[in-house]
Amino acid sequence: MRKLLAILLVVAMSISMLSACNKTQTVDESPTPDTSTPQSQKEKPKTETVELRTVSMFGGTDPSAADYQQLIANFKKENPHVSITDESATADETWKARVTTDFSSGNDPDVVFYFTGADATQLIEAGKVVSIEEIRKEYPDYAKDITDAAMSFMKEPDGKHYAVPIRGFYEGLFCNTDLFEKYNLDLPTDWDKLEAAIKKFSAEGIVPIAVSFSDVPHYWIEHFILATGGYEDHKLNPKDTYPESWAEGLRLFKTFKDMGAFPVDVNATKNDIVTNMFYDKQAAMILDGSWIVGGIKDPDTTTVLPVPCAPGGKKDPTDIIGGFSSGFYISTKAWNDLSKRDAAVKFVQYMTSKEAISLFAKVAGAPAADVPSPEGLTPIMEAGIKLGGQAKHIDMPIDSRLNKEAWTYLVSAIGSIADGQITPEDVLTEVVNKNK
Template structure:
């Protein structure tokens, strides 16, 4: 009996040694070359990053190749579900290490004390702020804290079909007066000047940039504070010009029933001279019959505008942010620091260019102009020293409700539903309600 008890005791000891040994092996973070492995939890806004965000996915893969001791646990879900998940995780204090988030949500998380201040990366030039396009950095700075850095650039304007301008002996316009003159000629020849679809009311990107040419960023803060009115002299001038273009027949006759996607098809089929859109349409245009004739125009300048008229729109679409808790883990912080350095490097910018995504930094890089003529023109326009980007897209710095009211007001004038003054009052009422 004693012998049997001794055997059982030895067996228990052996089992404990085995379990402890396995546990130790499981918790080990050493790689094959003996260096310590670090895992970064990274969450983004698409379900299939490889296919839906190839530039980003290739960036991650290249980074892992260059840093075999850093593992990236990439978790992708569609945008709506992703935003919901991030809000829930913020409440339970279980946010991933680094993640994509919408601008308004990012600001809320910063105000709640959930995000890491990335200022040190900029101060020591791990991420060189001087290389970025204007406003890319300042947009995500609150009270001196850099709570995010841009994921990609949002580039919008008017796509043009030069063949149509040439056909009617017209130069590409620079000023509003030249656009108005071209509109009259196109109308006489049954050509739509600007393809637009009101069924997707957010599709007013080029018109939002026009707001900036009438002093939007000088006036919006006192307007939102209730000290001034959205229905003011400068904005009224812009809305009167939108009304004038509508009456001249610049927009499709059935604009009220068209979708944005139908407007794109109208442009691609050669029925319209201009399309209000952004760089996301580059590939589609490049694969069409318009490839050799299409380019991106920042929109008209105005003789009665306010401030700089040569404003482009190269703004941050949404930020990448970092969980504040990362600072407590030196190895993880160092790994994310390395990732940020690579993401905003010229090597990272070239990966974006290779995937026809406008780089966030000022970098012309290598573009096969023969194979990608449309994208080459976009990058050339972005780097034109004569044009300066607006600080941000106007609808991105107001609440969603106010942004929707701005869309409604613009299309209301285009469709003849509102007079210019009535359209401005629509936005004023929404601001007052909040």
């Protein structure tokens, strides 16, 4: 499975979309009145307008935002009776909370592009989303283009599948290579080089690592733990106790902050802001996912590397975080509404067709369908292929295992850990207590 995923880790091409055609209607002009209505003049039955409310993470700086909106526009042209109210936004912790609040308060969206694993547990256990197995009883071709390898990541603890994936991902340490060259620094292929780069950039007034602790700190949570505990400790789901390597990993937040690794307002700034800092060469590095490749302004001077092993750590230098962890869900509320069911199914089928997946996957990440390989790869795309192809282990993120309460608490505590206001041990003890 790892090799298969590694082969998949990069992507496709753009496509042309379908256009609608117009029909003309003729009228029978007979000189002799006829009491019957000619067939051509009979009023055709009107199709009732269907309103769908959709929610996705294709907003903000997501490089697929424009493609997604174009796909929605094309879908509406082909289905003029369907009205779409789309609520797309950046997938930070605030957005996640809003999605779960909507479901718990009865404001269920009809279709939602959301995470799998622990993030989806609350929705599944509450019966808020309908399984693919149930949908296929009536629509056997639903999600027909999705590969078995991609769909295997979607399996939930109850043995069913709910989300239809479109692209996978890898996470890595993206570097502006021109900044490293300017300051005569080696790329951070080991821990000593990483620390040397942090200290030099900080002294030169360049933000070493673009990151926000206020809404998206989780890439460093999992990579610090991977850097200290390796694949075997990282893949654990701590319910009774936690590995010591997890505390060692979280302790690195303070170590790095004391070195000047992060923006001075790291506890308050937002992910969109720091991502643009990296794009605009105001920051040397950012730890993020393959989805940022499409937004990189200078792909010839950007590369991506695995986070190196920490001193005394157990990580293989090639290990990375990756997989398939999100997809399109149809809410039970929409499924049970017979006036919306068919439109919701058609919408998801449209968004998960091979043509649509080619658009979503072109920004980088493993396509969930068998689509053609891209031509004219940029250096950063080639670096992504290398990252996945050389990985000894590829593990899913920690938030795919911790329950929602435990994960939310852990994320909220990162700023305090970095400031030395609370110890990693105290935080992890509480994480274990909440992760029952």
